[in-house]
Amino acid sequence: MAGRWPAGPAGRAVPLIALEPGLTNHRYLPEDNEAQVVPRILDEEFAAGHAAEGRIDIAISGPVQKGALADYVRTVDGIDGAHDPAVHRADDELTWVTVGYRGEVDDGSNLELVRGIRAVDTPAGADAVLVGGDGSPPTSLDNNEATTASLPWALAFVGLSTVVLLVACFRSVLVPLKAVVVAFGSLAASLGLVVWGFQEGGFQGLLDFQPVGTTDVWALAVILTIAFGLVTDYEMFLVSRVHEEYRATGDNRRAIEVGLRSTGSVITRAGLLMVVVLASMGFTTTSLFVMTIGVGLTLAVLIDATVVRAIIVPAAMQLIGRANWWPSRVRTGP
Known part of the structure; x- marks a missing residue:
């Protein structure tokens, strides 16, 4: 809801204090626009795999042992907003972990999810852990x-x-x-x-x-x-x-x-x-x-x-x- 602020140019700047960075996408369109209607129908009718779901990619380099990797995945799975983490090992030197998320890429909960994943300790044996993904949180x-x-x-x-x-x-x-x-x-x-x-x-x-x-x-x-x-x-x-x-x-x-x-x-x-x-x-x-x-x-x-x-x-x-x-x-x- 629109708020009130003090009079004058200085007062007009008050809403800047509440600035929340985000993206401009289909959510801003009117509710009856097709770009809004289709994701809403998919969200209501399908349990998974629709436009409002996505994944976060985690790349782990280094010879990580299976036990340490399992502990790392369990820790990630325990973070609020993380869904169905999965492990894809390319070889002994590179591991790919995917984590599902719900909602939009700039939702506050998903941004906190990214911060939470990045705050998890690097698993034993890993040289580096990179958290990213094209068009993701x-x-x-x-x-x-x-x-x-x-x-x-x-x-x-x-x-x-x-x-x-x-x-x-x-x-x-x-x-x-x-x-x-x-x-x-x-x-x-x-x-x-x-x-x-x-x-x-x-x-x-x-x-x-x-x-x-x-x-x-x-x-x-x-x-x-x-x-x-x-x-x-x-x-x-x-x-x-x-x-x-x-x-x-x-x-x-x-x-x-x-x-x-x-x-x-x-x-x-x-x-x-x-x-x-x-x-x-x-x-x-x-x-x-x-x-x-x-x-x-x-x-x-x-x-x-x-x-x-x-x-x-x-x-x-x-x-x-x-x-x-x-x-x-x-x-x-x-």
């Missing part, structure tokens, strides 16, 4: 963990690069830092709305999909990287004009007012154009992955071009005052 777990682990580094690189470029452009320290902080805050608000809308079902009635309680982290990564460039563009429009006026007059308040008047209509029109394009992509596609990206980028542009550029950035620059342009020395007058 290990793949889902590893992809999500790799993405979530790499994303902060990618964002740090983008943020640091932006700061360096803006410092070179404006000869200022605080303006670039403010730009990056505000951009990330704006993106956090839009991503919070994405999580609330798709993971918690806030957009279910509007977009006609079936929420399953997860969010595709790949979609969030795409939204973050593209939206950061868009919102930084709007920052450049505004701050460049403010900086130009400040260099001419030395009056910070007047520079902000002139900057807003000069660029307000440009930013609004540019934002409106992007909203039309991105919203069209988000509201007309049948792919939930593309829908998430389109809606997420639309929200990012809306929040940034209205609340952030019209209120937060000018207010912050007014509060900081002349320190905006430190340590550069601005020559005023003609």
